Amino acid sequence: PAELKTVEAGKLHMSTNAAFPPYEMTTDNGGFEGIDVEVAEAIAKKLGLELVVDDMDFDAAQVAVQQGKSDICMAGLTVNEERKAVMDFSDTYATGIQVIIVKEGSDVTLDTLGDQLIGTQRGTTGETYCTDDYGADHVVPYDNGITAVQALMNDQVDCVVIDSAPASEFVAANPGLVILDTEYTNEDYAIGFAKGNTALLEAVNGALAELTADGTVQSILDKYIVA
Ligand code: GLN
CATH class of the missing domain: 3.40.190.10 (Periplasmic binding protein-like II)
Known part of the structure; x- marks a missing residue:
């Protein structure tokens, strides 16, 4: 595939607020884990990119992607009309x-x-x-x-x-x-993008569709969400 243009070459920057378990949280050794982190890692791998998690307040995480300072905002982010006016969304991967x-x-x-x-x-x-x-x-x-x-x-x-x-x-x-x-x-969660970042959005949706079809997304959800 043609090389995707991202904030930093070869990397996929994900803005988030890592105080939202089980979607994103910090690990004892200063790393990040959770549903969004694992789904993002799987997407990045499919796109040949290295995931970088940028941790900030939730409102700042949305602004970062809108302003092109991160490639994706993944933060248990709910899709709604207000947000659709200022960012684009992937397909839904959780509720x-x-x-x-x-x-x-x-x-x-x-x-x-x-x-x-x-x-x-x-x-x-x-x-x-x-x-x-x-x-x-x-x-x-x-x-x-x-x-x-x-x-x-x-x-x-x-x-x-x-x-x-x-x-x-x-x-x-x-x-x-x-x-x-x-x-x-009730709400749908999806990945947020800067408005008009269609090439990346389509690539991510393609990866997400494959990861949904092969059961990866469901197994990540099942790992973290105890019914
Ligand atoms: N789903 C809620 C929203 O998008 C809360 C997300 C969060 O706090 N990380 O507003």
Whole structure:
């Protein structure tokens, strides 16, 4: 295949926020792991590129790809109309559900969210939905999901709205937290590109299709998401 033009020759730069388990997280020795990291590694390999993970805040990870400072944004990134206006998306490779984390024994429900102080991660769909539905006064954005959950533990917020997979990990790691059954919304995750970066998008979609067809994507999901 013709050589793909990337930010750095021979490399595939992925901007992400590595505080979103099990999609992306840091390892003890300073590396990165998770569903997105492994899928990106498999895509990079198919394209003959070396994956480089650029870790930053979630909102910055989106801006980086939009401005051509990274090649792909892979961050449990939800596809929506607002984002389609500023970036292009690959085919979907995973899905997420926004859920509500509360302290055990809390009387918060989906129906009373409008009376609560809701912790979210800055720049996420969870922040947007809660701001649209309940007003900015009810939403406290944090740099990442982990700090939002710490704020809940410290009673600085009444609940946290975040994607289901990281929510399960945060609840498992912090006794005294529970996830409400109520599903707040359903979302598709895809890889983000700078608008008009069609050559790379098509190459990545081709690789993703092969990795989906041969079961690689599913086996990576199964490895990290414990039902
Ligand atoms: N799926 C959510 C979004 O795209 C959250 C992603 C994240 O926090 N990494 O807004």
